[in-house]
Amino acid sequence: MIEFIITLLFIVAPIGLTIHEMGHTGIGLFSGSKRSVLTIGLGPPIIRIKLHKLHIIIHALYFFGGYSSNEKNSGFSPLQKILISLGGPLANGLFASFLIMTTRSFVNEPFIDLLIMFNLYLAVINLVPFRLGRRKSDGYRVLQTMFRSAG
Template structure:
C-alpha cells in the first residue's frame, strides 16, 4: 500500500465508514421514535457540537478514530427494537458496500475499492459478538438482548 492510500484510509475512508455506520444506528433509532439521539464521531476532546434534524452531533479531535450513537425514548425500547437499532449500523455499511461494488465494476479504482472493502469489513466485524473494555460490537449487543431473561 502506498502512502497516499494509507492516508486516504486513515483520514477519509475510516471517518466516512464510521459516520455511515453510526448514521445507520441513528436512522434506526429515529424510525422507532427516539426522543433524544446523539451521534459522536472520533475520540478525544470535543471540538464541535451541532444539531441536525433533532440529532445532537459531536465531533471529537481525533475524528478518524471510532464513533458512537446513542438514543433514549420515554417508553423503553422492546428487545426487538434494540436488535433493530443494533442491526441498522452493519446493514447500512453492507448496503453502501454493495453500491460501491456496483460503482467499482463501472469505474475501477484503488480508492473506490478501499472504501468498498472498509465498509464491508465494518459490516461484518460489527456482527461478530465481542466486547473490549467498555466498547461492544453490535453483535454483542444483539446477543446480550437475546440472552437476557
C-alpha cells in the same frame, strides 16, 4: 504505502464509521428516539450540528472511532434494541453494495475499492459477538438482548 495508510486513516475510516453510526441513529429515530447522538472521534468537539432530534458531534481527532446513543422515554423494546444494533452493520453493507452496483462497471478507482472493502469489513466484524473491556460489538449486543428478553 504511506498514501494508503493516510487515505484509510483520515478519509475512508471516518466515512465508514460515520455511515455505521448513522445506521444506529437512523433506526433509533425510526423507533421513536426522542434524542439520538452521533459522535465521531475523540478530543475537543469542533463541530456540533443539531437537526431536530439528531445531534452530531465531530471531535478534533475525528479519525479515532465513533459511537452513537439513542434515548427514548419509555425505553426501547427488545426488538427495537436488536434493530438499532443491526442498523450500523446494515448501513455499511448497503453502502458497500451501492458502491459495487454503481461504480464497478465504469470506475476502476483504488479509493472506491478501499471504501468498499472497509465498509464490508465494518459490516462483518461488527456482527461478530465480542467484548473488549467495556466495549461491545453490535453482534454481542444483539445476543445480549436476545438472552435477556428470553429469560
